[in-house]
Amino acid sequence: MDAWTALGDPTRRGIFARLVDRPQSVTELAEELPVSRPAVSQHLRVLKEASLVRVRQVGRHHIYRAHPQGLAQLRSELDAFWGTVLDNFKQLAEQEQADDREH
Amino acid sequence: MDAWTALGDPTRRGIFARLVDRPQSVTELAEELPVSRPAVSQHLRVLKEASLVRVRQVGRHHIYRAHPQGLAQLRSELDAFWGTVLDNFKQLAEQEQADDREH
DNA sequence: CAAACGCGTAAGTGGTAACTTACGCGTTGT
DNA sequence: ACAACGCGTAAGTTACCACTTACGCGTTTG
Numbered sequence: 001m002d003a004w005t006a007l008g009d010p011t012r013r014g015i016f017a018r019l020v021d022r023p024q025s026v027t028e029l030a031e032e033l034p035v036s037r038p039a040v041s042q043h044l045r046v047l048k049e050a051s052l053v054r055v056r057q058v059g060r061h062h063i064y065r066a067h068p069q070g071l072a073q074l075r076s077e078l079d080a081f082w083g084t085v086l087d088n089f090k091q092l093a094e095q096e097q098a099d100d101r102e103h
Numbered sequence: 104m105d106a107w108t109a110l111g112d113p114t115r116r117g118i119f120a121r122l123v124d125r126p127q128s129v130t131e132l133a134e135e136l137p138v139s140r141p142a143v144s145q146h147l148r149v150l151k152e153a154s155l156v157r158v159r160q161v162g163r164h165h166i167y168r169a170h171p172q173g174l175a176q177l178r179s180e181l182d183a184f185w186g187t188v189l190d191n192f193k194q195l196a197e198q199e200q201a202d203d204r205e206h
Numbered sequence: 207c208a209a210a211c212g213c214g215t216a217a218g219t220g221g222t223a224a225c226t227t228a229c230g231c232g233t234t235g236t
Numbered sequence: 237a238c239a240a241c242g243c244g245t246a247a248g249t250t251a252c253c254a255c256t257t258a259c260g261c262g263t264t265t266g
Contacts, residue, residue: 008111011254020184020191026213039255041214060212060263066188075185081123082178085169088123114224129243142225144244163233163242 003070004077006050011035012043016066019053023065106173107180109153114138115146119169122156126168 007013015029026044030037044064047053051070056063110116118132129147133140147167150156154173159166 004116005111005113008108009254010108013107017184020187027211035254036256037212038214038257042254045214057213062213066184066191068185068188068192071181071185071188075181078174078178078181081120081169082171082174084123085171085174088169089171112224130241138224139226140242141227141244145224148244160243165243 001046001049003050003052003074006046006052006070007074009043011039012047015040015043016047016052019064019066023056023063025061025063029064104149104153106153106155106177109149109155109173110177112146114142115150118143118146119150119155122167122169126159126166128164128166132167 007016011033014033018024018029018032026040027037029044030040033040044053044055047070048055051073052067053064054067056065110119114136117136121127121132121135129143130140132147133143136143147156147158150173151158154170154176156167157170159168
């Protein structure tokens with residue numbers, strides 16, 4: 001699953017946002033979320049497959065943290081969209097202005 | 104539905120990408136996609152609700168085009184993520200370097 | 207070494223959303 | 237005016253995915 005689809009789910013976006021804020025363990029995340037701990041685990045797996053998070057095991061805690069890799073891909077695709085959309089939008093505005101001038 | 108969830112679906116992302124490339128009618132989109140025309144219509148409704156596209160009726164054709172508004176919100180949220188993630192990532196790298204120096 | 211912790215995963219369930227077909231309304235062409 | 241086009245929407249089906257409970261494995265603590 002790619003980063004787009006991974007962050008498409010609201011719960012997963014919430015988990016990711018918390019990990020962006022600070023690294024956290026699975027139980028820690030589950031405590032402040034309206035879903036069970038296994039559910040969080042499953043979401044983390046998806047985020048990991050999308051290269052959006054990384055795990056580091058310390059003792060019996062699995063510390064998850066946000067990772068730039070997946071986000072970078074997302075960002076480049078979004079910027080590509082943004083560039084052309086904005087260009088076309090501006091071009092359309094200028095076109096309309098020109099149309100107005102020749103009433 | 105917000106822009107994140109709207110673009111979370113692959114088919115919808117495909118439709119949006121085509122509209123970023125150039126404005127198109129519903130039938131035109133459906134012809135080059137593996138889904139029926141009504142399915143495209145339903146996806147376009149979602150994209151419209153997320154302020155990602157706009158419609159302009161010309162004759163009996165409904166011309167859809169990508170619109171910056173929904174994308175702008177998405178971009179700002181993503182940039183917020185990106186900023187802190189990258190900061191934390193760099194900070195971690197420097198921390199590890201410092202740890203290495205004091206072996 | 208036993209008990210408790212932290213977690214991943216398997217199995218099963220329910221809800222939902224993506225899709226289909228069918229239909230009806232406006233618009234264009236003959 | 238009538239037929240054809242372009243589209244939106246309603247209704248129904250299906251597949252998937254988010255979630256739960258149950259279980260088992262490694263790790264730490266007493």
